[in-house]
Amino acid sequence: MADRSLRGMRLGSQSLQSEEGVTFSPRVTSTYQQADGTTFEVTFAADAEVPQVWESPKSGQEGILLAADGKLTVLEESDAKVPRTxxxxxxxxxxxxxxxxxxxxxxxxxxxxxxxxxxxx
Incomplete structure (x- = not known):
């Protein structure tokens, strides 16, 4: 007969592994501002190159990266890729x-x- 302690647990609902001893990689949070002034945050690995433009996961609109002082970063022409058809x-x-x-x-x-x-x- 099955162990009664596992009876109340749903399969796949919880991991039996703990985060003890796990070292997470360093991360940075970048803030983007949409044309309407709304901001959203995206977390990247600390060693990743942060893109100047990112699509909002909620609205789907593009946001421009805000600098540490809260001002919009200037888009460089060389960084903007022209989509190929x-x-x-x-x-x-x-x-x-x-x-x-x-x-x-x-x-x-x-x-x-x-x-x-x-x-x-």
Missing amino acids: HWDMLLERRTRGELEELLNDRLDVLRARKGQQKVGA
Whole structure:
């Protein structure tokens, strides 16, 4: 028969391990301010590079890092990454002429397949 002391405990609800002897890594808390003036905090490892922009976990809006004196940090142009689109990535691998040829080939296949389908089905 099962031990009665475990009967009241729910499976997976509590860890049986303690934090005794565990050393946590050093952390820093950074504050970000959204365009509407709302602030939120994010905790990073002390040795991590803290980004100047972070998305709020509650609102989804971007916040700009506040300096220790409470002023907004200035965004550097070199740090801002311009997002690449799928089209940009395609143009890195193929020329526009190659892409047009591939498109025409696929369109021909689709047109041929459509021509084989029964009309009115």
